[in-house]
Amino acid sequence: MSQITTPNKALSLFRRLWRAGDSSVLYSKPSIYYVRQRIREGFEEYKNEKNEMVLNDLFERCENTIKFLEDSARRKGFEHKVIYSLCEMTYIQNKYKSWPPHLNKRMKLELYNLHAHSYDDYKLTLMMMNDSLKLCLR
Template sequence: MSRIITPASKKASSIFRRLWRAGDSSVLYSRPAVYYVRQRIREGFEEHKNVTNENILNDLFERCENTIKFLEISAKRKGFEHKVIYSLCEMTYIQNRYKRRPPHSNKRLSLELYNMHAHSYDDYYLTVKMMNDSLKLCLR
C-alpha cells in the first residue's frame, strides 16, 4: 500500500527531523536522555498523525517551530530552558519505570491509595499544558 505524499506530510517530516536534531543537542547527546526526548517526539507525532484540518496543522507547525527554538536555546545555555528539558527527561524516566512495575504491584491497594497512584501525574501534566499554552510550545 503506497502512502500519499502531500506538502503537509513533507513539512511534517522535515519538522520531525529538525525536532529530532534539536532534541539531541538540547540534552547534550547524553545517552539515556536522548532516548527520552526521542520517545516524546515520536509520541507527539503519533498523537496528531491523522489531523487533516489546515488551521490545526498550521498551529501545530508554529508550535513545533517555537519548540525547536526552545530546544536550541536549551542546548546553548544552562538556564530555564535546560532545566525544563532536564525535568521532562527525568519524568519520562520515572514514568517508564512506573509502567514496567508500579509500586506495590504485588499487593492489593485500598481504593484511596489506588486513586492517589492513578492521579499522581495530574499536576505535572497540567503544568506542562499551561507552559505549552503560554509559550505556544508542544513539549510533552
C-alpha cells in the same frame, strides 16, 4: 517557488525536532532516548490530522519548540532545566509503567486513587506552559 506539501513539511519538522532534541540534552545517552520517545509520541498523536488550521497551529508550535530546544542547548538556563525535568519524568513514568507499586499488592482505595492521579499536577503544569509559550512539549 513551490509550496512545500504537508507530509514533507511534517517530515522536515520531525527531523529538525530530532536534531534539536539531541543537542538540547547535550547528547547524553539515556536522555536522548527519552526526548526521541516524546517526539515520536507527539507525531503519532496527530498523524491522521487533516484540518489545515490545526496543522498550521501545530507547525507554529513545533517551530517555537525547536527554538526552545536550541536555546536549551546553547545555555544552561530555564530551558535546560525544563528539558532535564522532562527527561527525568519520562524515566520515572517508564519505570512506573513497567513495574507499578500496586502490581502485586492489595491497596486501599484511597491509596490506589493517589497513585492513579499522581501525574495530574505535572500534566497540568506542562499544559499551561505549552499554552503560554505556544510550545508542544510532552
